[in-house]
Each structure stands twice: as C-alpha cells, then as structure tokens.
Amino acid sequence: MVIGEGKPIEEVLSMISDKKKILVVGCRGCVTVCSAGGEKEVSILSSAIRLAREKEGNPIEIREETIERQCDNEYVEELRGYIDEYDAVLSMACGVGVQFLAERYRKIPIYPALNTTFIGGTLEQGVWVERCQACGNCILDKTGGICPVARCSKSLMNGPCGGSSNGKCEINPEIDCVWQLIYDRLKELGTLEIFEEVVPIKDWSTSRDGGPRRIDREDLKL
Amino acid sequence: MTTESRLQKLLEKGEFVVTSECGPPRGVNPDIIRKKGELLKDTVDAVNVTDNQTSVVRMSSISSCILLKQLGMDPIMQMVTRDRNQIAIQSDIIGAAAHGINNILCLSGDHQHFGDHPKAKNVYDLDSVQLIQTVRHMRDEGKFLGGDDLDGVPKLFIGAAANPFADPFEVRVPRLAKKIAAGVEFIQTQCIYNLDKFEKWMEGVRERGLHKKVHILAGVTPFKSVGMAKYMKNRVPGMDVPDAMVERMQSVEKEKQPEEGITICVETIKRLKEIDGVHGIHIMAIEWEEKVPEIAERAGLLPRPKL
Numbered sequence: 001m002v003i004g005e006g007k008p009i010e011e012v013l014s015m016i017s018d019k020k021k022i023l024v025v026g027c028r029g030c031v032t033v034c035s036a037g038g039e040k041e042v043s044i045l046s047s048a049i050r051l052a053r054e055k056e057g058n059p060i061e062i063r064e065e066t067i068e069r070q071c072d073n074e075y076v077e078e079l080r081g082y083i084d085e086y087d088a089v090l091s092m093a094c095g096v097g098v099q100f101l102a103e104r105y106r107k108i109p110i111y112p113a114l115n116t117t118f119i120g121g122t123l124e125q126g127v128w129v130e131r132c133q134a135c136g137n138c139i140l141d142k143t144g145g146i147c148p149v150a151r152c153s154k155s156l157m158n159g160p161c162g163g164s165s166n167g168k169c170e171i172n173p174e175i176d177c178v179w180q181l182i183y184d185r186l187k188e189l190g191t192l193e194i195f196e197e198v199v200p201i202k203d204w205s206t207s208r209d210g211g212p213r214r215i216d217r218e219d220l221k222l
Numbered sequence: 223m224t225t226e227s228r229l230q231k232l233l234e235k236g237e238f239v240v241t242s243e244c245g246p247p248r249g250v251n252p253d254i255i256r257k258k259g260e261l262l263k264d265t266v267d268a269v270n271v272t273d274n275q276t277s278v279v280r281m282s283s284i285s286s287c288i289l290l291k292q293l294g295m296d297p298i299m300q301m302v303t304r305d306r307n308q309i310a311i312q313s314d315i316i317g318a319a320a321h322g323i324n325n326i327l328c329l330s331g332d333h334q335h336f337g338d339h340p341k342a343k344n345v346y347d348l349d350s351v352q353l354i355q356t357v358r359h360m361r362d363e364g365k366f367l368g369g370d371d372l373d374g375v376p377k378l379f380i381g382a383a384a385n386p387f388a389d390p391f392e393v394r395v396p397r398l399a400k401k402i403a404a405g406v407e408f409i410q411t412q413c414i415y416n417l418d419k420f421e422k423w424m425e426g427v428r429e430r431g432l433h434k435k436v437h438i439l440a441g442v443t444p445f446k447s448v449g450m451a452k453y454m455k456n457r458v459p460g461m462d463v464p465d466a467m468v469e470r471m472q473s474v475e476k477e478k479q480p481e482e483g484i485t486i487c488v489e490t491i492k493r494l495k496e497i498d499g500v501h502g503i504h505i506m507a508i509e510w511e512e513k514v515p516e517i518a519e520r521a522g523l524l525p526r527p528k529l
Contacts, residue, residue, distance in 0.1 A: 153333050154304070154344065158351035159397045161330050162385030162412055163459040170459035171335040183393050196396050198403050201308065201352045201367065 001030035001121070002094040003128045004037055004114040009048055012090065015111045016049070019060065019087040024049075024113070025079065025101070026066035027093035034128055037092030037114050039066040045092065045113060070097025076104050084108060119150075136206030136213065142194055144185030149202075151178035157199040159183075223361060227324035227379035228296040229268040231529055233408065233437045238495065239502035240523050241298065241410065241439060242514050243270035244290070246281035252289050255281065258511045259290045265515045266505070267526055268296040268325060270410070274305065277337025284314055288321045298381065299323050302331025307347040308356065308367055315360060319376030327381040327410065328353040351404045354382055358405035380405060384438075385412035386423035387462035395426035402435050409436055410504040413443040413454070416462040417493055424497055433499030440494040441504040444517060445483035448472045484517055491521040 016022055024046050032038030046062045053060040063086070068075040070093035079101070083089065088109045091098040094116040102110040118130035133150040139157075140147060149155050153171050160179035163170025167180045186192050204210070224230065232239050242262050247254035255271075262269050269290060273283040287297035299318050306314065315326065330350040334342045348356060356367060357380050364375045382401045386394050398409065414420045420440070427433050445451045448471040455463035467486065474482045491503050503523065507514050518524050 153335070154330055154349070155346045156330060156349040158349050158400055159393060160388065160390070161350075161460075162383065162388045163333070164389045165459045166389060171333045177389070179393070180390055183390055192396075195393070196400060196403075198351060198355070198400055200355070201348055204347065 001033055001119070002096070003034045003117050003120045003130075004031045004094050005117050006036055006041065006045065006092075007113055007115055009045075009052065012045070012111075012113055013049065013052055016060070016088055016090065021061040021086050022049075022088045022090055023063050023065065023079075023083060023086040024090045025070065025092065026064075027068075027070040027091075027097050028066060029069045029071065029093070029097075031093055031097075031114065032066075034122070037094075042066055042092055045090070070094075070100055073100065073104065076100050079105070134207070135202070135204070136210075137203055139199075139202075142197075142199065143182050144189060144191075144194075146178060146182045146185055148178050148182065151176075151181075157202060159195065223377065225324050225377040225379045226322075227268070228529060229298070229325055229408070230379040232267050232527060233501055235527075237267075237527050238523075239267045239437075239439065240265070240505065240518055240526065241268045241270060241502065242266045242505045242507065242511070243272060244286065244511065245272050245275060245509065246283065246286040248278070248280050250281070255286045255289050256293060259293045259295055261511045262514055263293060263295055264526065265518045265524065267502075268298050270298040270300055270327060270504070270506075273300040273302045273329070273331065274337075275300075275332065277304070277332050277334040277339065277342075279338060284318050284321075284323070287318065287323050291322050296325065297323055298325035298327050300327045300329060301353065302329045303346055303348045303350060303353050304331035304334065304344050307345050311348065311353065311356060312360065312366055315357060315376050315378070316372070319378060324377065324379055325381060326357055326378045327383065328357065328406070329383055350382055351400055354380060354401060354404040354406045362405075379407055381408040381410060382406045383412065384409045385460050386414075386420055387412055387416060388460035391419075391423075394423055395430065395432070398427060398432055398436075399430060402432060406436055408439060408501075410439045411441040412460060413441050413506060414490060414494065415454075415467055416464050417490065419462060420494075421497060424499055428499050437501040438499055439502040439504040440491075440497070440500050441506060442487050442490050442494070443506045443508060444487035444510065444513060445471055445479070446510060447476070447479045447483070450483075480513075484513060484520070487517055488520040491517070491523070495521075 024042050026037050026039055026042035042064045046064050083105050090111050090113045091101055092113045098112045119132040120128050120130040123129045135149050164177040169175040169177050244258045271283045271286045283299050287299045290297040328350050361375050364372050384398050451468045451471045454461050494500050505514050
C-alpha cells in the first residue's frame, strides 16, 4: 500500500493561517490502514487545529469528512454538494488523493496534510517499511523475491558494495544490507548461481524516468 | 586490447607495479594537484584521481587527470556511478580519452549521505559492474550503449575495486568473478590491514583461477596516528583493522606514531609482495602524498622500471 505520515502541525497551520472555514477530508484506503489519514486521524488533526487557533484567538470552523477513496472520482464526487462552502480543503490522503481533489474542484485550494512516504507494508504494529519503488519492470524473480531497486541505498543490481557490514547498510546500521538478504535467500533456495549472472543495465524508461506513467486497458474501458 | 596505458604495458611485461592516489582540491587552484603529482611522479607507475570521494565536492577527476597528464604522468581516472547517468558517463569517457587519459577505475562511489551534500539526489543509473561493461562496449565494440557507432574508440585500460573485508565474505570472490565477467582488467583492493583475511580471499581467488584473468593490486594506507587507526577500525564501513594493529600504534608515543604507521605499511607491503596473484601495490596515503616515496623506497619498490 501507499504509506503516508502526517505533516508537522506547524506546517499544516501555516498553510491555513488566513482561512476561517475549512474541510478536512480523510480517505478510507491505504492511509487508513497505515493510521495516517483515516477517520480517526481526521478527528485528531481537526481537534489540534481548533485548539491551536483558539489559543491564537483566531478560531476556525472545521467540517470533518472521510470518503471511501480519494484516488477514485466516483467517491471524490461525493464532496460536490458542499465543498465550495469552504475556504480550503485539507486532504489527508496520499499525494494522489490531493491531486484528484484539486483536479475536480477548481475554485478552492486543496492542501496536503500528509507526506506520502513510500510503497510498503506493515512490519509490525506501528512499523511500516518500504518494499517497492514502482520501477515498472519487476526483477524479483532474479533476486530471491527481495528488491535491490527499492532497498539498496544505491540501487545496485550486481551485489553488495564494499560498505556492507554485519548485514547492515553503510549509511545506517538500522538498514539491512539488501544484498546480504538476497544472498542469504538465494543460498536458502539453493540458487546461488543466479548471483553470478551479470545483470545488464536496467531499462529505467518504465520507471518515472520515462515520464509520468499511464495504463490504458482497452478490455476494461466502457 | 593494448592501450597506451603505462600501467597496462608494465603489467603485461610481468612487472610488479606501484600506484598511488591524489585527492583533487576543493577549489580552482590547479597547483595543488600539480604539487601532489610532482611528489609522486618518479615513485609510482600510475596515479589514481578520486572522483568526489566520500561524496565531498572537489575538482572533477577528469580535469585533475588532465593536469597530471600534462606533467607526463599516467593518471587513472576514477569514475563513480553515483552522480552521472549513462549519457554523462559515456560523454566523460570519450572526453577523457580525447585528452590522452589511458586508465579508468569503475566504482559505484560512496553514498552522498557521508558527504557535504547529504540532501542531494543520487543517480545510480548503472552500478560499477555495468560501468565496466559500458567501457568495454564502447572500447571493444565501438558503440554507444544506445547502439550508434563511435567515431574513434576510447582506448582505456579498465579497472575496478574489490573489498575483501566487506560482508558477506563468501560473496567477495564471486563478486570479483562478476567484475571479471563484465570485462575488468585490473583491480585495486580496499586498504589491507587484516593480512590473514586478505590471504584467505586470495586463496579463493586462486582456486577459481581468477588471478590469471585480472591483475590484482593490493591496497595499503599508512596510519598517521592511533586516532586514525581507531577511526578506520570503528567508523569506516567495510574496513577491517585488527586490534593488534591499533594496540601497536597506541604503544608508541604520539610524535613517533607517524613513523610507526609508515613502518606497519612497509611491513604490510613486504608481505603482500609475496602473495601469489598480487601484481602490484596501490598506496593510498590520504592527504599524506609526500610520504609515498619513503614508503616505496623502504618497501623495496624503487626504482620504478622504464618502459
């Protein structure tokens, strides 16, 4: 899923400092699962904003809403009836949701309340980790199901650099050396010979380097 | 392919070679690199020029190499894949060759996290193995990666690094094999302090006959002080400094420590010279280039052969 993290409250407050009436919109998709932008977080952020503004002697009116998915126009449309009554919208979705709202509602500013951090998963309660960089050309069959593009600090394709130490990455002892993990996994699977194949230069055109991406599925279009 | 590289010619004659390195200046003064070049000129067969080492911005490797070339030296242009995509890499390769640079060392480079621009974006369009392939492709096939023909090929002698001390140890010989499969012709190793481990790595190299496919130059760096020994041991990832060596530096008084560091380095070189498959020594005296002639002299590496 897409993992997000709430922006510092000071940053959010500065975006809306001149607004009197705002709409805070959550999303029931990924950001609810990673506890960053669901109904609960909408309520917590709204309370924090109200409190801060009251303290400043500059109260603000906030409506709280959470829709199914902000990355889907069908649900974004649900805001149509009342969105223009507000001075601004704080979206608690990922960057996709913020943009889908901004594309649909042209008259009022849509501000991000989260930083969209990565594509990842839940490792344990309260811990999320990056696993995919959406390079558009998956090579996990060659790397024991462990991704060096997303998880090696240098995205090396042919093995660990000289900074791999006790299974950790040279840039931070909290980060696993992904090539140690790949090597161990290939060994477990009895397929170490894959390691010695020279991996040719990756085609990055399927990644963001090739420009913004789009999928057209003719079989699904109406 | 035989290039105009002095280093390659000496290695192919079976000479035991000596290389060293120059760190370029952090400004526009060319005399700094010229001065370092003069210190090393008659002591080494070729000299590496680092490419923004430790991710600290310096004068470019390519322009520093040109300055050394003008002194009549045979520079080895280090190139990291951290800062350039394949377009810039190929452009710099042909530019270097046009200036008469004969050697390239293909590296991935230190992560920018360690340098003075930790917020910079890194590139890593290629890794070091793929950079070796790129130079081979341009030189031997006469083509750009994109498939077009080159108008004259860059005749570069192709090197890479190997770190026998990084983890996992079992991957270090296969990783060398990959670099050889990609087409590397010489290797300079990470600084060697743990000789037993290096010898173990060389055994693995010889078992697979890799020492016959590539020229291995063993890397050494003299300690200036016990502080430096401790720093290398504890703070530099992938560095293996045995406790006994730190203790030895500790055992002499402060003023004598530089001399002790040089003595350790000389002893290390003498032992490395005896290892089957080691074809040369790479002396990396970090901001201490003036000591390289003394080290080379004491280690019996002088005079350097003429071509």
